[in-house]
Amino acid sequence: MAIVRVGFIELWVQDLERSLDFYHGLLGLRVEHREGKSAYLRGYEELEWSLKLTQAPLAAVRSLGFKVDSEEGLEALEAWARREGLPHRLEGDWGRPRVLRVQDPFGYPLAFYFQAEKLPRVLQRYHEHRGPGILRIDHLNLFSPEVGEATRLYQEALGFRLTEYTEDDEGRLWASWLHRKGNVHDVAFTNGEGPRLHHFAYWLPDPLAVLRAADILAGAMRTDQIERGPGRHGISNAMFLYLKDPDGHRMELYTSDYLTVDPDLPPVRWSLNDPRRQTLWGHRTPKSWFLEGSPLLDLEGRPVPTRASRLEGLPQHVI
Ligand SMILES: [Fe+2]
Incomplete structure (x- = not known):
């Protein structure tokens, strides 16, 4: 593809x-x-x-x-x-x-x-790097009221490959992680009112840079913009920090997931009620993280109408 x-x-x-x-x-x-x-x-x-x-x-x-x-x-x-x-x-x-x-x-x-x-290569112009040293865009995470259908279309029509997924006890798909570039994801779908953006993510050089980002926000008296983390995800195994920008758009700073280039890599299944999938260390995830997202615009710049999810409720460990 x-x-x-x-x-x-x-x-x-x-x-x-x-x-x-x-x-x-x-x-x-x-x-x-x-x-x-x-x-x-x-x-x-x-x-x-x-x-x-x-x-x-x-x-x-x-x-x-x-x-x-x-x-x-x-x-x-x-x-x-x-x-x-x-x-x-x-x-x-x-x-x-x-x-x-x-x-x-x-x-x-x-x-x-x-x-x-x-553009000119600046990777090794380290004296010019500022902030936590953000390297590159990594993925988009999208709210969808129909995660199963969206996952299927992105696999079949656009060639994405599934690396991890969350399922409830009845076998219904609640979230999926799909890649093209060879790490855990380029795009993910998560159950909820949609279509909306849940977050976009940038890759950092290492886990210490995640802590550095949190320190920078704290130093600037902007802790109200830290929504979740730092922590390590169960899903993807990555280190993360979620921020809200001045408009409420959610940005994730992300690093240290794993290689997924093998064409026969088996997807990892997570139970919806396993708290380790969100944060491997068991920290609770704030409710805002499950509910808030950014509206999308159509080709003419008009807001795209959203629909509520057919799957009801939040995971049991949500506060
Ligand atoms: Fe993410």
């Missing part, structure tokens, strides 16, 4: 300077370009931008971006969108002349691209 990895996210924010103070000033993401009401940022390992912030009247998610392997791959995805009757169109963006925007059957605003202008 054509998709290589998650590539970027575009967020609508209500005060661009306040958002840049958070993402650039505190967390150290590099601002590479500003144009109109938008700013383009990247981590220290990336050669392409991965976060676009656009000032807008409401806080929402404009695009969920995926890098594909070629222009032919982009054409194959366009043919898929046409065949399925999905809203789609080609657009240009800064450094990316051909971005295929598609609203998938569940309402997620996907954006696919191959061509991208390469």
Whole structure:
């Protein structure tokens, strides 16, 4: 399949300077370009931008971006969108002349691209690294009222591979982790009112950088923006810290999961009521983490209507 990895996210924010103070000033993401009401940022390992912030009247998610392997791959995805009757169109963006925007059957605003202008390599310009040293975008986590159907479509139509999943005692799928790039996930679906964004995640160099991020937020008297962690997930085995940006968009800082390139890798099953799946060390997860998310926008910039989940209730260990 054509998709290589998650590539970027575009967020609508209500005060661009306040958002840049958070993402650039505190967390150290590099601002590479500003144009109109938008700013383009990247981590220290990336050669392409991965976060676009656009000032807008409401806080929402404009695009969920995926890098594909070629222009032919982009054409194959366009043919898929046409065949399925999905809203789609080609657009240009800064450094990316051909971005295929598609609203998938569940309402997620996907954006696919191959061509991208390469930015200077700054990975080893360590004296310029700021904040916890964020390296690259890692994954998107999406609320879905129909996790089973979404998981199946992303596997069958888009070529994602399942690494881990959560199931209840009746065998119903509550969450799934799907990858293209060879670690635990590029995209995950989690049960809840949707379609919405649950969070987007960036990769840090090591677990100490996760602690460094928490210290930076605390030092800046911004502990109200730390929602959960630091900790180690059961699912994915990664170290994590969840932050809320000034608009309430949830960002995860993430590192140290594992390799998943074997084509016959068996997926890991977790019971919904096993508290170790969320935090391996058994810490409770705040209720806000299960309920709050960011609205999505359609191709015309209108909020995508959401539906409640058919699966009722929260796991027993939720406070
Ligand atoms: Fe995550």
